[in-house]
Amino acid sequence: MPTQQSFATGSACPELEAGTLRVYSMRFCPYAQRALLVLTYKNIPHEVVNINLKNKPEWFLQKNPLGRVPTLEKDDRIVYESAICCDYLDQVYPDNKLTPDDPYRQARDKMTVEVFSQFVSDFQKMMSSPPQEKPESLQKIKNNLCEFESSLTARQGAYFGGNAVQMLDFLLWPWFERILIFAKVVPLTFSLEDYPALCEWTKKMPECPAVQKCRLDPQQFLEFYKSTKAGAPDYDVPKTSQS
Amino acid sequence: GSTFPPLKAGTLRIYSNRICPYAERARLVLAHKDIPNEVVNIHLSKKPEWFLEKINPLGKVPAIQKDDKIVYESAVCCDYLDQVYPGNKLIPDDPYQQARDRILVEHFGQVTTQYYKMLFGPSENCAAAAETLKKGLMEFDKEIQKRGDFFGGSEPRMIDFMVWPWFERFHATEKLVNQIFISDGSMPNLTAYMDRMLSVPAVQKCRLSTENHLEFYQSVKNGAPNYNVGL
Numbered sequence: 001m002p003t004q005q006s007f008a009t010g011s012a013c014p015e016l017e018a019g020t021l022r023v024y025s026m027r028f029c030p031y032a033q034r035a036l037l038v039l040t041y042k043n044i045p046h047e048v049v050n051i052n053l054k055n056k057p058e059w060f061l062q063k064n065p066l067g068r069v070p071t072l073e074k075d076d077r078i079v080y081e082s083a084i085c086c087d088y089l090d091q092v093y094p095d096n097k098l099t100p101d102d103p104y105r106q107a108r109d110k111m112t113v114e115v116f117s118q119f120v121s122d123f124q125k126m127m128s129s130p131p132q133e134k135p136e137s138l139q140k141i142k143n144n145l146c147e148f149e150s151s152l153t154a155r156q157g158a159y160f161g162g163n164a165v166q167m168l169d170f171l172l173w174p175w176f177e178r179i180l181i182f183a184k185v186v187p188l189t190f191s192l193e194d195y196p197a198l199c200e201w202t203k204k205m206p207e208c209p210a211v212q213k214c215r216l217d218p219q220q221f222l223e224f225y226k227s228t229k230a231g232a233p234d235y236d237v238p239k240t241s242q243s
Numbered sequence: 244g245s246t247f248p249p250l251k252a253g254t255l256r257i258y259s260n261r262i263c264p265y266a267e268r269a270r271l272v273l274a275h276k277d278i279p280n281e282v283v284n285i286h287l288s289k290k291p292e293w294f295l296e297k298i299n300p301l302g303k304v305p306a307i308q309k310d311d312k313i314v315y316e317s318a319v320c321c322d323y324l325d326q327v328y329p330g331n332k333l334i335p336d337d338p339y340q341q342a343r344d345r346i347l348v349e350h351f352g353q354v355t356t357q358y359y360k361m362l363f364g365p366s367e368n369c370a371a372a373a374e375t376l377k378k379g380l381m382e383f384d385k386e387i388q389k390r391g392d393f394f395g396g397s398e399p400r401m402i403d404f405m406v407w408p409w410f411e412r413f414h415a416t417e418k419l420v421n422q423i424f425i426s427d428g429s430m431p432n433l434t435a436y437m438d439r440m441l442s443v444p445a446v447q448k449c450r451l452s453t454e455n456h457l458e459f460y461q462s463v464k465n466g467a468p469n470y471n472v473g474l
Contacts, residue, residue: 066349079342081349091338103326104312110319115301147300 006235008052013059016073021046024071026053026235028224030174031082033214035070037170038086041210042096052235086167098167109168112151116172119144138189149195158204165208176202181218247293248283250308255280258298258306260287261470262459264408265317267449269305271404272321275445276331288468321401333401344402351406354379358409361420373422384430392439399443407446410437415456
């Protein structure tokens with residue numbers, strides 16, 4: 001069973017047993033966390049191999065020329081891109097179905113994910129730009145949050161999935177988990193309190209066992225984040241004694 | 244400044260633009276599956292306010308509307324149409340094949356990024372973008388050999404309609420930017436594929452000619468996009 005240590009350039013690919021589902025991941029990657037949430041929620045047995053994303057192993061680029069996590073591998077089948085991985089898993093492992101049955105609902109959810117990727121990009125810009133540039137990204141972020149708030153309110157339930165968690169909840173969650181962590185240590189220029197349904201959702205989601213199992217350790221995450229800002233990402237931030 | 248054109252109950256409408264490759268994806272699906280539809284073309288540099296307010300706040304085409312249902316984003320429109328109108332199914336049944344086809348579209352997105360850099364980016368980067376574009380297309384030349392007459396196999400499937408619109412524009416682009424990236428015989432499998440696609444009825448219905456595309460790109464470079472080329 002591979003350890004949590006990330007594999008880098010020059011490493012050997014850990015052997016994959018026939019019939020075992022492996023996910024190539026990175027402990028702090030929100031995209032990879034999407035796949036881990038789905039795997040965990042659906043109780044799909046799997047093993048995790050973490051990748052050093054700054055110095056990728058050559059063998060990893062053979063499997064995924066885009067070099068990104070998450071990547072799934074089982075026998076000779078490889079799937080990558082987080083949304084594609086999640087949809088694939090939901091189809092191949094039909095228990096605890098996460099994708100809505102209704103095609104229109106599916107379409108609306110995918111549209112929300114599209115708007116959300118804009119939000120992710122604006123949020124990253126905001127976090128990495130100097131204070132004086134913040135206003136423009138900030139307005140876009142607020143507009144996006146308003147949209148998510150409307151979407152969520154229209155669902156008539158605590159979750160984007162309505163009364164139960166669905167795929168869209170897991171696709172969005174990793175970034176909100178990080179926002180909550182940042183909010184405790186950095187004054188964010190927006191407040192989730194302004195979006196009551198979203199706010200409630202951020203309190204409900206951590207009650208979901210899959211979310212708990214896949215949760216980030218805030219201290220480790222902040223250590224990792226600091227290391228990326230310093231230009232030397234530490235993918236193997238040691239577990240603290242409290243984790 | 245225009246007003247929202249009233250939509251009859253039960254009519255499927257596509258908000259489109261004659262030269263937009265993303266809208267063409269949805270038009271190809273509609274044509275291939277023989278789905279009755281009405282087209283409302285949107286002027287992309289002078290978008291009507293009603294389009295942004297009622298239909299798509301992102302302001303992009305394609306968008307489809309029927310009664311109170313609205314869908315936008317080209318890939319989402321295509322998937323939705325395939326699910327709701329089951330004849331001539333375009334998405335493969337096998338989940339792994341579905342996933343691999345979507346991954347291929349993702350790879351093609353890298354190709355289109357280079358394409359737009361070459362077309363609309365600073366001219367000093369044009370040759371480099373063309374080189375990168377060519378390398379990306381080489382991968383597709385290899386891939387089509389594994390798959391058959393079409394990326395979808397023996398017949399065109401969703402993957403083919405998702406990538407076709409840019410193949411349609413390659414010859415015009417080569418002329419416009421004076422860079423050869425496909426017409427030099429270096430990718431015979433892709434070239435043969437492009438010829439086969441030109442015989443597909445949906446493509447014949449939806450395509451504009453190389454001359455039309457060239458005329459449009461020239462109008463963009465001249466600062467006055469002419470969305471009515473070929474009319």
